[in-house]
Amino acid sequence: MSKSYRDGLPLSAREFIDQLLRFRRGSISRRHFLGVTGLGVATAVLASELGLRPTPAYAAGELGDRLSIATWPNYHDPQTFVDFTTNTGVAVEVNVFGSNEEMLAKLQAGASGWSLFVPTNYTISTYRQLDLIDALDVSKLPNYDAAAQNKRFTAEGEVNGVLCAVPKNWGTTGFAVNTAKLTKPMTSWKDFFDTSMTTGSGRSMVHDYQLTTIGNALKYYGYSFNSLKPDELAKAEELLLKVKPHLFAISSDYQPAMRSGDAWLTMCWTNDGAQLHRDIPAIDYVLGKEGGEIWTDFYAIPKDAPNKAAAYALLNYLMDPKVAVKEHIANGAPSTDARVNALLPKDLLDNPILYPAADLLAPLEFGAAATLTDPARAELMARFKSA
Amino acid sequence: MSSAARKRLVTALLLAPAAVWLFLFLVLPFIAIVVFSLGERAPAGGYQPALTLAQYANLPARAAAFWNTLVLAPAGALACLLIAYPVAYYLALKVLPQRRLLLVALIIIPFWTSLLIRTYAWMYILGGRGIPAFLELVGLPDLRLINTPGAVLLGIVYGYLPLMILPIYISLERLDRRLLEASADLGATPFSTFFSVTLRLSLPGMMTGFSLVLILLLGEYLIPTLLGGGKVFFIGNALVDLFLQSRNWPFGSAIAVALVGIAVVLLLAANRITARLSGARQVDLL
Numbered sequence: 255m256s257k258s259y260r261d262g263l264p265l266s267a268r269e270f271i272d273q274l275l276r277f278r279r280g281s282i283s284r285r286h287f288l289g290v291t292g293l294g295v296a297t298a299v300l301a302s303e304l305g306l307r308p309t310p311a312y313a314a315g316e317l318g319d320r321l322s323i324a325t326w327p328n329y330h331d332p333q334t335f336v337d338f339t340t341n342t343g344v345a346v347e348v349n350v351f352g353s354n355e356e357m358l359a360k361l362q363a364g365a366s367g368w369s370l371f372v373p374t375n376y377t378i379s380t381y382r383q384l385d386l387i388d389a390l391d392v393s394k395l396p397n398y399d400a401a402a403q404n405k406r407f408t409a410e411g412e413v414n415g416v417l418c419a420v421p422k423n424w425g426t427t428g429f430a431v432n433t434a435k436l437t438k439p440m441t442s443w444k445d446f447f448d449t450s451m452t453t454g455s456g457r458s459m460v461h462d463y464q465l466t467t468i469g470n471a472l473k474y475y476g477y478s479f480n481s482l483k484p485d486e487l488a489k490a491e492e493l494l495l496k497v498k499p500h501l502f503a504i505s506s507d508y509q510p511a512m513r514s515g516d517a518w519l520t521m522c523w524t525n526d527g528a529q530l531h532r533d534i535p536a537i538d539y540v541l542g543k544e545g546g547e548i549w550t551d552f553y554a555i556p557k558d559a560p561n562k563a564a565a566y567a568l569l570n571y572l573m574d575p576k577v578a579v580k581e582h583i584a585n586g587a588p589s590t591d592a593r594v595n596a597l598l599p600k601d602l603l604d605n606p607i608l609y610p611a612a613d614l615l616a617p618l619e620f621g622a623a624a625t626l627t628d629p630a631r632a633e634l635m636a637r638f639k640s641a
Numbered sequence: 642m643s644s645a646a647r648k649r650l651v652t653a654l655l656l657a658p659a660a661v662w663l664f665l666f667l668v669l670p671f672i673a674i675v676v677f678s679l680g681e682r683a684p685a686g687g688y689q690p691a692l693t694l695a696q697y698a699n700l701p702a703r704a705a706a707f708w709n710t711l712v713l714a715p716a717g718a719l720a721c722l723l724i725a726y727p728v729a730y731y732l733a734l735k736v737l738p739q740r741r742l743l744l745v746a747l748i749i750i751p752f753w754t755s756l757l758i759r760t761y762a763w764m765y766i767l768g769g770r771g772i773p774a775f776l777e778l779v780g781l782p783d784l785r786l787i788n789t790p791g792a793v794l795l796g797i798v799y800g801y802l803p804l805m806i807l808p809i810y811i812s813l814e815r816l817d818r819r820l821l822e823a824s825a826d827l828g829a830t831p832f833s834t835f836f837s838v839t840l841r842l843s844l845p846g847m848m849t850g851f852s853l854v855l856i857l858l859l860g861e862y863l864i865p866t867l868l869g870g871g872k873v874f875f876i877g878n879a880l881v882d883l884f885l886q887s888r889n890w891p892f893g894s895a896i897a898v899a900l901v902g903i904a905v906v907l908l909l910a911a912n913r914i915t916a917r918l919s920g921a922r923q924v925d926l927l
Contacts, residue, residue, distance in 0.1 A: 355686075355886045362687050362888060384685055456785055462871055464886070503788050503870030516769040516787065627685045632887030633702075639882060640706040640874045 321564040322347040324357055324371035326551070327507050328526060331584035338571055344564045352506035353463040354626060361386045361556055368556055369565035372422055375410040375550045376465075376621035382413040387554045389416045394566040397573035399593065407550040407590040410620070419552035420573065423587040425524030426610065426618060427466050427547035430508075432518040434536040443473040443542035447497055449519060455500040459508045459520035464635035465621050466521055466547060467494065467504075473544040480622035487634055494638045504639060512537060528586025528607045539607040545617035550590060671901070678894035686888025696895035703896060706879040711903070713790065713875070714858035717797035718805075718851050724798065725805035725850065730839075732806075733813035745810070748803050756800050760867045763799065767792050767868065788870030796864040801857065805850040812846025813839070841919060848915040852908055859904050876900055 327350050335346040349368065351357050354377045360366040362384070373381060381387040392398060398420050411419040429446050436454055440446065450458035460467045469479040471490035481487065502517045511517035512530055522530070527539030553572065555565050571577055575593040582589050582598060588608045589595055595603065602608065625631055678696050683689040700707075732744055751759065765771055767786040776784055786792055816839065824834040862877030871878075876896065883893030 353886060355888065358686065359885045359888045362685075363884075380685060498872070501870075501872060503872060505871050511768075514769050629682060629887070629889070632686075632889065636879070636882050636887055637702065639871065640703055640879050 317342050317344050317564040317567055318561045319343060320345045320347060321369045321561045321568060322349060322367050323568070324349045324351060324360070324366070324368045326351060326372060326523075328509060328529060329372070329585050329587075331580050333584075334572070334577060334581055337577075338568055341571070342564070342567060344561075344567070346568065352461075353465075355464065355632070358386075358626065365558065366556060367560060369559040369561040370553060370555060370568060372551050373419065373554055374621065375407075375552065376623050377626050378410055378419050378552060378554065379413050379623050380626050381554065382416075382418050386557055387418055388557055388559070388562075389418055390420065390555065391566070392417060395420065395570045395573055397570050397575075399591070402592045404590045404592070410550065411552050419554040420569070421590040422551040422553055422572075423525075423582065423585075424548070424550040424590050425587045426541055426615075427470070427521065427523055427549065428527065428539055428541040430512060430520050430522035430527050430530050430537050430539050432512065432515070432534075432537050435515075435518040440540055441543050443470050443544050443546065446519065446521075446540075446542065447471070447474050447493060450497050451500045454519045457502050457516075457518040458497075458500065459503050459505060459511060459517050460494075460497075460501060461506045461508075461521045462504050462639075463506055464631050465625055467638075468631055468634060469621075469625075470521060470542065470546055473542055473546055476544055479545060479547055479619045480625055482624060482628055482630065484630065487630060491634050491638065495641055498638065498641060523587075524608060525585045525587035528605065531607055532586065541610055541614045541618070543614065543617075545619060548615065548618035548620055550620075551587075674894045674897050677890050678898050680891040680894075682889045682891055686890075688890040691891075696892045697899075699892060700895060700899055703876065703879050706874045706876045707899075709874055710859060710861075710876040713794060713797070713873075714855055714861070717794055717801065717858050718855040720794065720798045721801050721805040721854050722847060722851055725802055725809055726847070729806050729809035729813055729843075729846075732810050733816070748806055752803060757863060757867075760796055760800065760864055763792075763796055764867055767795075787868065788872055790869070790873050792868040793865050793873045796868040797858060797861070800864060801854045804853050804857070808850040808853065809843060809846040812843045812849075816842055844915055844919045848911055852911050855907060855911075856904055859900060859907075 321344050323346060325348060329350075330348070335348065339345050354374050357371060357373060358377065358380070361368075361371075361381070373387075378387070392400075403421060404424075407424040408421045411417060411421060429440075429443075431440055435457070436449060438449070438453070440449060446458075460470075468487070468490050471493045472481050472486060473479055474493055475486070475489050477483075477486045477490075481490075503511065505511075508517060508520040508522065509526055509530060512520055513534065522539060524539070527537075530537040531539055553569055555562060555569070559565055572581070575591065575597055578589065578591065578594045579597040582594060583602065586602075586605075586608065589598070677688050679692055679694070680688050681691040681693065681695070728748075732741060736744060764787060767773075769787075772786060773784050776782075820838055820842070821834055824838050825831075829837070860877050861875055862881055865873045865875045865878055880893055880896055880900075883889050883896065
């Protein structure tokens, strides 16, 4: 049998062009594009050269040859999907999103093509209500152990007693600050917005995401992160419009700007905070002392998923603590699963970015379902962006 | 079958594929958009049937985005025109014939790479580690280039310049040189020959390029997102947000209809102006 140089590559030329076209359409981010086309190639070639490929556990064709997943930026160990592909022959296509609204919009429009996606806790009841996700068949997920889950974080995976989603990890929403540039200690959302308009002017970023951008502006005044009260939202809008001319950008993909030094201050999720701090120690992750968001991301299967068999296989694979632990080490977000925590290295468990002190955790709020569909918050965000 | 009837049949058959295509993928979707624009946002987002003009009444809520687009799109098209004309003039009238093909190829080659990739390259050139770092190195003050309207304009000119050069080049290349000689024989200076002969005869090419670039810019979304940092907001960005974030399809549809209206008005105006400037000549831009 002839051996082509292409044999070890996870991407054929045609697949590369597919990825490029998806990239152009905006379905995937630049990071993902580089990941699947560059990094993925390098790691897979290395693995096959070293003879690390395990024998597939599934019969050829049983699971189809591809599956598409919708998730968040910088959220997975790329090796996880490469390993899954070598195990099963199913290529994993990763779509990266910046907000839950965007995921919902794609599913509402129909034919998203995803077999698995990663919604945040407060959206699951709405997906269920709109009949967009399946109830999960636990018998197909032997690696999932409900008893090992920390119920504080995982309760919203069940809607009316039906399991619709299983947890990926939990985390918080704070801000990242480059302390080499902004030396004055910051501890609150008040500090965040005030600094954005003074010493951090032109260097600060907020998410392109209504829940956190509006929610943290509400915290500036001490209101609830989830407020729907018109007068409180009006105050938040006033603050956001005042800060907008000082912003570097409105974007949920803030790691590149923080790493290049273009931005010094940004709203930030736990996992990005941990990754930035790990690579650039001068970047600190701060939780606003007024409060803010605590969240859990889940895996769910869309009702119109084109490849449910592979979705269950991948989900079960991801629920294996030995696989999940690598995911957590790579993305830096804390786990809800006691079996995973038992395997995590001690320095990770002691990391205050991942496991903040109890007094900082106490005031945090889980996002409320109503914020996802509330027209007033959506329109406020749109006015802020188009102002 | 008479020969006239056969001619009509042949014409109809030749036009049929394009007509079917346009009906399925232009007319039908546009009708759907108009129907959506008269509806209401469903409670969880999307569309629910209604018959109201409320979405159109709400258009001023995106006035800033319309304004940005209506300033930056024509400004970008004009900047392209001013830069493209000398290039096209050089290519058509001045360059040695044996070099012409190479130079035209050089203008087309960037199209072989995705605009997205080329715009990302600009993100790094204009970003903190690009030109500003170089300026700092030579002792100039810290300068912010990325995420400004200027960066968006630069990206626009860069991305759309070839689309402007080619139509102007073609109209100049077809220019009858004898007219220039006649003008000179009759005592005109090169300066007045250029303005009363060359420029006038290349007007259709200029307007074709201008309209082409302007229409594409009216719907531009990528360049403002990447080089404007989500702060320089075009109407295209407002549309993306309405469909992908707030999921207000009816309002998004109303904005889309308004945008189509604006594009049609601008094109008709451009057509009229060209026709007037180039005398009685027939001009077809659409």
